[in-house]
Amino acid sequence: MFKYVFAGIIMILFASCSNQLYAQQKYEKESRLKENETPDQALDFIDSLEVGSRIRWYLEEGLERTSIEAKFKLNNQKHSIEFDTVGNLEDIEIQMKWRELQKPLRDSISFYLGEDCEKFKIRKVQIQYSGDRSILLTKIKTGESTDSYIVRYEIVVKCVNTKNVSLFEYLFSNTGKKLAISQIVFKNSSNLEY
């Protein structure tokens, strides 16, 4: 008898959800891109960096915007360069260690994090450069420092409070002022747990 019950439930579930499958909204989707699918402007910028290591291209589709991202290692540091869909440079992010930030900056960031979280743990730190394309190209290639670009810090933090524990992405200015905060929502993992 139970095999018929089981078969019946499967059929009902298929019938009940078939209409809504295509009505689901996409939130953020990241998919691989081939090099020949990327805009020429973005390719030219990356070529100019003479990376030398493998470059992975991604298309990031969100509700509000779509962007193209190149990820690679340069000088033993993880780089992530984001472009818009026609290849205009948006920002450059380079992963670094928390202790590599200057102490006053660390103190300021810690102050803000301490206000939001009872306990926190820094999971990832990225320095973010945005500004003129040619100035940033020189900056990345030579390390030359000028004031004509914007420096920010993107910090991923595990934030523990009495009732919950969550992961947040903070954006700080170069003086350690809090600019933005967003909660990182994990994809459900029920298919890995049950």
Add this chain to the structure above:
Amino acid sequence: MNTEKRFLFTLCLCLFFSYKTSAQSTYQVGGLPSINLNYKLKNDWSSNFKIESRQLLQRGMFNSDSNRNYEYILTDFSLITAKKVGLNSRISGGYLLRFRDGNAIHRLIQQFAVTQILPRFRLAHRVVTDQTFLPAEATEYRLRYRLATEIPLNGQSADPKEFYLKISNEYLNSIQNSDYDLEIRFVPLLGYAISEKHKIEFGLDYRVNSFLDQYARHSFWTSMNWFIEI
């Protein structure tokens, strides 16, 4: 030992046991469809309701005659309630009701699972203890550990309308009436994320047990899973 090495080790172990005892060992082949309904509750609580059925298509001994008759074996209904206790970890408990040969079998389940989010894939560790209450038999106690990974075939995570591989490896220690047995499972599945709320998986669920002091018993189930988030 990294994930790939662990899976290779298990595969070699399984092949070794199947080679060692293949002449006398038994096998069964069939289907194992399941539906998982997952429901999010308030305050980091969630619940999982699962229906799984087992159907046998063929059984026999290696290098001997086989029986190819279809046979319905069992259906499991389980309800597990979980509480998030860390960023990516959950502790849970539940109850499984199994109908087999006209009998109802009851099982209590306690589980802890933690999922690691790595740059290219997700890795989940699961430890389960369970107690199965069988009619006219002693209670069976089990301790299980499973390592499962989800590897997206496009991008860095399995997004809607994308395929992924799910590979899991589980070790089940069981004791009943002071008889100990170890079962090893190796389950490679191809998955497809239909949407944020629906995932389907298809592949092999290979199990080997009774190899410690008897002839090995191999099971090759065609696994078909459907995960629904409500």
